Amino acid sequence: MDNKRYLTPDIGRGFMLLLIAVAHAPLFHKLIEGVNEPAISDQLFKAFVVTFVDGRAFVTFSLLFGFGIALMVKRQLDKGISVNESKRLLRRRSLFMILFGFTHQVFIGGADIIAFYGIAGLLIEGLIFKSKRFKEKALFVIGTLSFLTISTGWWFLSLFKELSEEANVNYLEMVIENVIAFPITVLVQLLFFPFLFVILLGVLVERKTWISHPEQHISKLRKFALTGILISVIGASPLTAITVGILNVSEKILAALHIFQILTGIAGGIGYTSLIALFGIAATKLTPKITNWLTAIGRRSLTFYLYQEALLVILLSPVAFGLGNKLGYTGIILTAVVIWITGVIIAVFLEDKKVPGPADALLRRLVYR
Template identity: 30%
Template sequence: MTTQTLPAVDHRGPVRSKERALAPDLIRGAMLLLIGLANSANFAFAGQPGVESAPHGLERVLNFVKLTFVDARAYPVFAVMFGYSLVQLARRQRSAGATPGAVRRVLLKRNAWLIAFGLVHATLLYFGDFLGAYGIVGIVCTLLLINRSDKFHRIIVGIWVIEALYVLATGAKAVVALLNSSGPAHPLVNEPNPSLAATSYGASLIDRLQEYPLHTATVLGFIMVVWLGIWAARKQILENPAAHRKLLSWVAAVGMGITVLGGLPLALVGAGWMHVDESAVDSVNYLSHVSGMFGGPGYIALFALLVSRITKLSLPVRAVSALGQRSLSGYLFQSVSWMVLLAPFTLHLRFGSTAYTAFFCAIGVWVVSVIGAYVMSKRSYRGPAETLLRRLVY
C-alpha cells in the first residue's frame, strides 16, 4: 500500500459570505457617508477643506458639523480597517493551509493591484485617492509587521499614548494662540485644487497627474493608523465585540473625546461663531488635523458597541453592511458621481448655495449606493471593483 502526499496549498480564494463579521462591514458602509460628505464638498468648492468661507444660516451648521465630525476624521477609520483586513486575509489563507510564502505573495499581489487601482482612480477621477497609498502601506506592513509577535505589536499602543499626549500639548498651544489673538479676524478659506476647478476634462486630467503624487506622499504617514488596525485584528476585537465591550467603551470615549474637542475650535471658526487672527486659525487648523486620527479608533469602537447590542439584522443594517462588503465599488462610484454631478465641465449642479449642493449630493449618492449594494447582495454579486480585484489577485 502506498501513501500519496498531497501538495501544499498555495492559497485559498476570497472570503465567503458566511465567514464575514458584521462589525467591519457595517463600519465601512456607514463611514462611506462621511467620506462622501468630505469629497463632495471638495469637488463642489474646488478646494479643501470644502466649506463656505462666509457662511449664513444653515451653512454655519453644515460647516460646524463637517469640521467637527468629518474632515480628517473619516479616512482614519478606513486606515484602521485596512490594517484589520490585512490580518484577516492572512489568517484565512493560513487556516486553509497556505504556506507562509504563499500568504505573503497573495498580500503583496493584492496591495500591488491596489496601487494600480489608485493610479487609475487618481488619473481619471479624483486626485485625493487613498487606494494607492493603502497599497504602498500594505506592502510595507506585509514585509515588516504582519508576522511579528504580540509583544512587538504592543509598541503601537505606546505610540498612540504618546500621540495623545502630543495632541494635548498641541491643544494647549492652540488655546494660548486663541487667547493671544489680537489681529484682524481671519476667515477659514479653501485651498484651491486646480484639477477640481478645471473647465475641461483634459485639463483636469493633466492637473491630477501633478497633484496625485504629492497627495499620496502626504498621507503615507497613516501607517501608524493601519498598524493599530493590525493590532486590533490580532485580538479579533471586531469579530466578537461583546467580549471586548469594556475596551471598546474606553476607546470610544477617549478617541471621540480627543477628535471632537480637537476639531471644535476650527469648527467654531469655520461656522463664523468665533473670530480670531490668522496665527490662531493656523494653530487650531493644525490641532484639528493631528486630533483627527483619533476619529479612526473612536468611530470604530462606537460602531462595534452598536453591533454588540444588535439582536436582529434589520433591513437598514443589512443594506449598509452590503455596501460595506462592496466598499471599494462604493468608493469609486462616489468619485464617478462627483465628476458627473459637480465638475465645471459636466452637470455642475447647484442647489442653492455650494454647501447645500455638496451636502445633498453626498446624501443622495450614498443612499443610491446603499440601495445598489443591497440589490447586488440579493443577487449574490460581489460588486464590479471587488470582482475585478479578486480575479486579478486569485
C-alpha cells in the first residue's frame, strides 16, 4: 500500500497558486477606473496573463484536484474502508468544501472555486467507483456537454453589451451582493468552463501513474508538455492580440475567440501538469530548495488559496485599502506575486515546524470526525 505524498501534485498546486493570484488580481483593475494610459509593462503583463494564465491555471489545478480525489478514494479502499463509507466521506468532504467556498466568497470577497470543487465532488461521486470503461464514456458525454454549454454560453453573452459595474465601497454591500452572486458563480463555472470535464479527466489520469510515477513516462510527458503548451499558446494568441490592442473585432468574433481560448486551455492544463511532473523528477537534486518551497505551500493549498484571496481583497479592493485604484496593471500583478511569496515564506515556516495549514487541517477534522 502506497501512502507517500507525490511531488507532482504538491509542486503543481504550489506553483498554480502563484498563477491563480496573478489571474485574480486584475479583476480589481477591471472593476475600478482611474488608472492612466497603460504602460508597456502593463501590456506585456496583460499578454502574459491571457496567454499563459487565464483558462490554464485553474484547468491545471482542476486536473490535480481530480487526481487527488481518485488517489484519496483508492487509499481508503486499500485500507479496507468500504465503498459506502468512502462515498460518505467524499460526500462530507464535498459538502464542507461548499460551505468553505460560500464563506470565502461571501465574507472574504475572493474569487471562489472551492464551492464548485465541492459540487463537482458530489456530481462525480458515483462515477469514481465505476469501471474505467464507464468513466471513459462519462468523460466523453461530459466533454460533449461542456463543449456545447461553453460554446452556446459565450455566444449568448456576446449578444449583450458589457454592463459597467461599480465596485463595492463598503463591506455590507459586498456581502449582500456576494450572497446573491454565489449560486450564479457556481453555475457559470459549471456551464461556461470545462472544469468538471477536467476534474473527471484527472480521476482517470490517476490510474495511468503519469503523475504519481512520472519517471516511468518521461518520453510521453515530454510530448504532452510540448504539444499541450503549444496548442494552448496558439489558442490564446488571437485573444491576446485583442487584449493588447493589436486586433479589433466584433462582439461575436470576440466570443468565438473566448471559446477557442478556453477550450485550448484544456491542452494547456495537460501540458503544464506534464511539465511540472518532469520538473519534479529532477527538482529534488537540482533545485531542492525551490522544490521544498513549492511543496510546502502546495501541501497547504486550501489555506494559502484563502490567504491569497483575502490579501488581494484587503489590499486592492475599495472595501479596504483600495490600492487597485492606484497601482495600475503592473502594480497589481506584482502585488499578487508578493502575496504569493509571503505565503511561501509562511508555508515553509509551518513545514519546518511540522504544522499543517489551518484551513486544510480544519477540513480534514470536519470530514473525519
